[in-house]
Amino acid sequence: MNKDIYIFSNGELKRKDNTLYFETQETKKYLPVEEINNIWIFGEVDVNKRFLEFAAQKEILLHFFNYYGYYVGSFYPREHLNSGYVLLKQAEYYMDEEKRLNLAKRIIDGAFSNMLIVLRYYKSRGIEIEDKINEIVDKKQDLEKAQSIEEVMAVEGNIREAYYSCFDKIINKPEFIFDKRSKRPPLNRLNALISFGNSLLYSAVLSEIYHTQLNPSIGYLHSTNNRKFTLNLDVAEIFKPAIVDRLIFSLLNRAQLTEDDFEEQLNGIILNEKGRKIFVQEFQNKLDVTINHPKLNQTVSYRRLIRMELYKIQKHITQDEEYNPFVARW
Numbered sequence: 001m002n003k004d005i006y007i008f009s010n011g012e013l014k015r016k017d018n019t020l021y022f023e024t025q026e027t028k029k030y031l032p033v034e035e036i037n038n039i040w041i042f043g044e045v046d047v048n049k050r051f052l053e054f055a056a057q058k059e060i061l062l063h064f065f066n067y068y069g070y071y072v073g074s075f076y077p078r079e080h081l082n083s084g085y086v087l088l089k090q091a092e093y094y095m096d097e098e099k100r101l102n103l104a105k106r107i108i109d110g111a112f113s114n115m116l117i118v119l120r121y122y123k124s125r126g127i128e129i130e131d132k133i134n135e136i137v138d139k140k141q142d143l144e145k146a147q148s149i150e151e152v153m154a155v156e157g158n159i160r161e162a163y164y165s166c167f168d169k170i171i172n173k174p175e176f177i178f179d180k181r182s183k184r185p186p187l188n189r190l191n192a193l194i195s196f197g198n199s200l201l202y203s204a205v206l207s208e209i210y211h212t213q214l215n216p217s218i219g220y221l222h223s224t225n226n227r228k229f230t231l232n233l234d235v236a237e238i239f240k241p242a243i244v245d246r247l248i249f250s251l252l253n254r255a256q257l258t259e260d261d262f263e264e265q266l267n268g269i270i271l272n273e274k275g276r277k278i279f280v281q282e283f284q285n286k287l288d289v290t291i292n293h294p295k296l297n298q299t300v301s302y303r304r305l306i307r308m309e310l311y312k313i314q315k316h317i318t319q320d321e322e323y324n325p326f327v328a329r330w
Helices: 049-057 084-095 097-124 130-145 149-164 167-171 189-210 231-253 273-288 302-319
Strands: 003-007 011-016 019-023 028-031 036-041 061-065 071-075 262-265 268-271 290-293 298-301
Touching: 003 273, 011 049, 019 049, 036 189, 049 071, 061 189, 071 189, 084 097, 084 302, 097 130, 097 149, 097 231, 097 302, 130 149, 167 231, 189 231, 189 268, 189 273, 189 302, 231 273, 231 302, 268 273, 273 302, 290 302, 298 302
Parallel strands: 003 036, 036 061
Antiparallel strands: 011 019, 019 028, 061 071, 262 268, 290 298
């Protein structure tokens, strides 16, 4: 299985003949180009056209994050699985309000179902959150009644607010109080973790889209507008509870991340370099975790599950095969 490379140091990515390497003032490290899917860049790293041409040839995606850990963008090589037919079907489902609404509802229903899986697990561990679970179950009925994407997004916002309100009880650490959702900048440590984890997941889903015939620019829940990519945002909603949120709970409850792994920047709070390295390593481990797939009767990694989800969406729009979102088992 190909792997991902994470770069936190400052330096330059270069090509020499048929190899790539990363060079700093002190070292030069060659990269196994035939074994790389993605390169995640957190340091101040220079690249040139010669390097990018070879990365594109080897179908390697680059994801860039700035000094503060915010996602900047991706180098998305020319799509090697282009399909005019799939692109037209994606556009058809986006332009048809009924078809788009149906698909958006299914995506959000998957996200809600996975939120409930997470909350019910912690309820079984003695956390008193049954009132919020019931609130989310009741609000799910509003999703069925929604008549527009705007109404779907409003329901999503209400349910996510109830979901996030459970985090303080699950984590139960005064130094990691949720308070309310804040993004740019995150105003506390827990929001910093959520934002950073979500950014990693958006990039991971984008990488999997590259290996399908789908175009990442056409989403259904998130509007296709000035954003470069939206389909990855849609699919990430389904996996946030199972991957990002569970990872955050694990890192904090096991004290793998503490107050010392954060710093104040830009009138907010961000993970420092040590904290980002810990989170990234555990995020990578989480994507590689395997679970028993009931239909395939075999173990499948979360990374593979993301790609399978994309295949299901593709079949929904090209073969009228009803799309049912992934729901975790815990």
